Amino acid sequence: MSTAAPRRTGTPRTGGTRRRLSRGLRRTGLYAAGTAVLVFAVFPVYWMVSTALKPVSEIFARQPRLLPGAPTLDHFDRVVNGQLIPGVNFWQFLANSLFVTLGSVAVAAVMSLLAAVAIARFRFRLRTGLILLLMLIQMVPMEAMIISIFINFRHLQDVSGVQLLGNLTGIVIVYTAVALPITIMMLRGFVAAVPRELEEAAAIDGAGNWTVFWQILMPLVAPGLVAASIFAFITAWNEFIVALTFLGRSTENYTLPLTLSYYFGRFGTEWGAIMAASTLLTIPVMIFFLFVQRRMVAGLTMGAVKG
Amino acid sequence: MAQTAEAVRAEDRPRPEPGPDRSPPRRRKPTPYLLIAPTLLLLAVVLLWPVGQMVWNSLHAYSTRHLLPAGPAPGWNGFAHYTHLLSDPFFWHVLRNTVAVCALMVGITMVLGTLVGLLLHKLPKWFSTIVAVGMMLAWATPAISASLIFRWLFLPERGLANVLLDGMPDWLVGSGWLDYSWFLEPLSLFTVLILVIVWQSFPFVAVSVLAGLKSVPGELYEAARVDGAGAWRSFWSITFPMLRPLFSLLLVLQIIWDLRVFTQLYILANGFQNTSVYLLSYYIYQQGFSASPPNYGMGSAIAVVMTAMILAVSAYYLRIMIRQGETR
Known part of the structure; x- marks a missing residue:
């Protein structure tokens, strides 16, 4: 100075x-x-x-x-109407990607709403432990766990015949679990912000738990639910390493990111088509990003910024 | 968030003598457990169990033949994988590269992101909105797309970067820029990798810093200016101390995210042949799914090392969270 x-x-x-x-x-x-x-x-x-x-x-x-x-638009035409991987067309990959993302988002939304209500509205013995677990579990990198998860799913297949590798079900399960911690933490704030008096007033007027949930809580928590769902959608839509590991050679089940990587590996000089496919992969994320960008900052830094 | 947590706590305090006619709806005890049961079950089975499994695997000789239903059980291997790693120069090479690359990614991202955040704060609203929307494009681009874009930008012969760099003196890269291959040597490949990661992650830091700056009262800067403090001085005396929790958090998150970079490297290196460009996550994956035969034990041992590094950083993150009252 x-x-x-x-x-x-x-x-x-x-x-x-x-x-x-x-x-x-x-x-x-x-x-x-x-x-x-x-x-x-x-x-x-x-x-x-x-x-x-x-x-x-x-x-x-x-x-x-x-x-x-x-x-x-030749490259887009080739991507959409041709076959990025012999024998499978673009719409199949799009359907696969939509199935795993929407499937995991739907399940995660329901589960995280329940858990968020529990955390925001109840005091119970496991509460702090659960919150710490949620924070810690999202830190353990998938890159480290992937071998163990793969082996577990293989064992399950051998023991019970439940097939979770090489199809989309296993991927939905893993994506749901991965999305849960952050969606719960995002929703928790929304649930806590609903004035309890409102619920109590409704209860006094004779509304049952179910009515209170749908008529009072849901409309107020809906924006948070949308934000958390979009966040989960983006994560699942972009995910690569789990899809790479689980789907192996079953190309008919490939998600879009995996398809892109496969195509690049095989036809690495087709830059027109590669960039066209990349563009198609990117567009949905960009659209959703416009909606949740602010929430995302708040969700990831959790209160350090009042976004 | 802290306020809402506060409010919840106040609500939960036992009320003094609820009137006889107005008994607050007492919630039955098992309800919260029912609500969290699905979440707990899924997390325990899909994510928590594998963490334990990972440690167990790392202590056993474990390969594909042990996966066969009729195959032998994985044999106890003690700490052999760890002692092997510790004495393996290649592992140290990978570890060193991981730490160095991560440090560069985090450092550049933090500095650039902070500068851009400060810049956005200074710019008029309309212009900063345009820049912020533009940054969102970089942030929102999926890792696969981003890696492919940069692979294409830095392609030898026809990549835009090499065409633009062609004006630079040739001796810098030996035989001319146009056919310079970025993806063979670790130094050049990591340069592109760092560029991809920084490009994708600086917007998050910038937007967070911008949001933080809005919470700093303007009078503080006013007072500092009257006292004759310049921009540098007022950053370190006002902005940084005021936003310290935010900066710590961003730093920790960036470290955690950048230590585990996989997808971008997978595309840029295009396969597992080039061992000189391995990072920890890549090494794990190669051991587990690309080596023949796969060495799940060794892969898990490396995974344990990486997880330990990340959890050490996360401990700091948890401390910040607990201090902010996020766990209440």
Whole structure:
């Protein structure tokens, strides 16, 4: 502070022009920096879409062009109507991805709502333990557990004949479990924020537990439920390592991320198609992200930021 | 959140003498247990049990033949996997790379994210909204798509990066930029990997810091300016101390996320042949599913090491959470 002080006290004497000039410079600098950040963030996404729309000759031109000269939907057509993996078409992969994401989201939503009500509305012996468990379990990386989960599912298959590897059921189960901790923690705040007097008033008016739940709690918790569900959706939609491990060679069950990785491994030079498929994978996430971005900050940092 | 937790606690205190005509709906004891039972069961079976299993596996000689229904039971192996790892230069190489790459990812993400957060705070609302929406594109891009985009950007011969870098002196990379291959050597591959990760994670830090900055009273900066403090000074004297809990949390989360990077490396390295670019998560996966025969015991031992590292960092995270009252 001692070094900065004399310089600053001198400023007023130099008059308004210089100050205005330096403020103008400062503003320009800020805008320039903001533009640079914007370009850094957006450009790779732009390049993905732009490549997907270029004809092959332009993709591999010696001088790459920023804009597609002759935009074409050929790559999208090939991805959607052709076969990324021989014998299976795009709609099958889309259906697989939708099944695992929507399946896990639906189950996780119900289970996490129940658990969130328990945590927010009741005091019970396991409560603190459960909260700690939820926080800790989301820290243990899937990359570390994947071998054990795989072995467990194999054993289950041998012992009981229940098939959870090579199909989508096992994936739904794992995605649900992975989504639960964070969805519960997100919902908990919403449930706690519902005034208890409201429920009590309804109960006095003769509403049963079920009515209180649907008529009072649900409408107020719904936004949280939507946010938590979208969060779970994005996680499941993007998930890669579990799908890679569980699905192995049963290509007809592949989810979209796995399909993309497989296609890249086989046809690594088809950049038009790869970028078109990447674009299709990215679009749903971007749409959902618009809705939950703020919630996501609050959910992940849990109260450190009042987002 | 802290406030709501506070409110709940107040609600739960026993009420002084409920009137005879107005008895609050007393909830029966088993209800909360019924509500959490499905969650507890699923988490215990799918996620908690494998953690124990992982430790057990790491102490046994365990491969595919032990998986066969008629196969032998995995044999007790003591700490052989761990002692092997400790004396294996390759494991240390991987561990060193993991720590170094993670440190760079976290460091760059935190600094860049914080700077961008400060920048957004200074920019007029309309412009900062545009930048924030743009950043969301990077944040929302799935890991697979992001990795493929960067693989394409840094492709030898036709990748945009090499075309742009072609103007740089050739001696920097030996034989010219245009056909420079980024994905063979650890140093260049990790450079691209760090770039992907930073690109995807700086928006989260920036948006969090921006949200935090809005909670710092503007008068503090006003006062600091009157006292003659510059931007640097007021960051370290006001912003940083005020947002310290947030920064610790972001730091811990970034470390936890970046220690486990897998998908991006899977695409950039395109297979398990190039052992020089392995990171811990990659090594685990290779041992479990790509080595022939798979070595589940060794893979689990590495997994235990990685989990221990992450839990050590998480302990700090839990402490922050407990202090914030999240567990109440």
